[in-house]
Amino acid sequence: MDGRQGDAPACARCGGTVAPDGHCWDCGVAQPAFRSxxxxxxxxxxxxxxxxxxxxxxxxxxxxxxxxxxxxxxxxxxxxxxxxxxxxxxxxxxxxxxxxxxxxxxxxxxxxxxxxxxxxxxxxxxxxxxxxxxxxxxxxxxxxxxxxxxxxx
The missing domain is CATH 3.30.390 (Enolase-like; domain 1)
Incomplete structure (x- = not known):
């Protein structure tokens, strides 16, 4: 299991869960496609x-x-x-x-x-x-x- 919730997208860096603000809950990295x-x-x-x-x-x-x-x-x-x-x-x-x-x-x-x-x-x-x-x-x-x-x- 990868620790993500439901259909939440995976972090581009660590595979963790991406929060609604476009940052990974696990490593904090902003996701590339967020708000492009x-x-x-x-x-x-x-x-x-x-x-x-x-x-x-x-x-x-x-x-x-x-x-x-x-x-x-x-x-x-x-x-x-x-x-x-x-x-x-x-x-x-x-x-x-x-x-x-x-x-x-x-x-x-x-x-x-x-x-x-x-x-x-x-x-x-x-x-x-x-x-x-x-x-x-x-x-x-x-x-x-x-x-x-x-x-x-």
């Missing part, structure tokens, strides 16, 4: 990211959503020299998008909503750090468009 292509669309906005030729994992993440008259886009790219950078990028995109929706719907000024969403995303990524030397990192760009214009952070 990422697509997102909402409210007339769309984004696509493909895994590059040099890395095993696509460390890009994005969130595209709408909230009333607002269209929100967040794009993050994991810094490949840091550990778990793809997780940092996904978390930052999810947290920022999740903070922008209720803030904009509540009437918060877009620049204030973006500032707070950026802070929340930064705190969430910082919380992933095991130590200062084992801290994941990602780039962060967020934009909202709606009544009166376009704002970005």
């Amino acid at each position: 292509r990422v697509e997102a669309a909402a409210g007339g906005a769309a984004g696509v990211s493909d895994r590059g030729k040099r890395r095993e994992v696509n460390a890009d993440a994005m969130a595209v959503t709408t909230a009333g008259a607002w269209t929100i886009g967040v794009v993050c790219d994991g810094v490949s020299m840091s550990p778990r950078s793809e997780r940092a990028a996904r978390l930052a995109a999810e947290v920022a998008s999740g903070a922008l929706v209720p803030a904009l719907l509540a009437g918060t000024a877009p620049e204030i909503a973006l500032e707070e969403a950026t802070r929340r995303a930064g705190r969430a990524v910082a919380a992933l750090a095991v130590s200062p030397d084992e801290a994941p990192a990602c780039t962060f760009v967020a934009g909202v468009t709606g009544p009166g214009g376009l704002w970005c952070a």
Whole structure:
């Protein structure tokens, strides 16, 4: 028996079980095919990211959503020299998008909503750090468009 559960895929390195986040439960290695292509669309906005030729994992993440008259886009790219950078990028995109929706719907000024969403995303990524030397990192760009214009952070 190989220790895998049900129809869970086997790790490309050790044959162990691959978790839903695309990392092996046993050795922790990110799986090559996981998230090789990422697509997102909402409210007339769309984004696509493909895994590059040099890395095993696509460390890009994005969130595209709408909230009333607002269209929100967040794009993050994991810094490949840091550990778990793809997780940092996904978390930052999810947290920022999740903070922008209720803030904009509540009437918060877009620049204030973006500032707070950026802070929340930064705190969430910082919380992933095991130590200062084992801290994941990602780039962060967020934009909202709606009544009166376009704002970005």
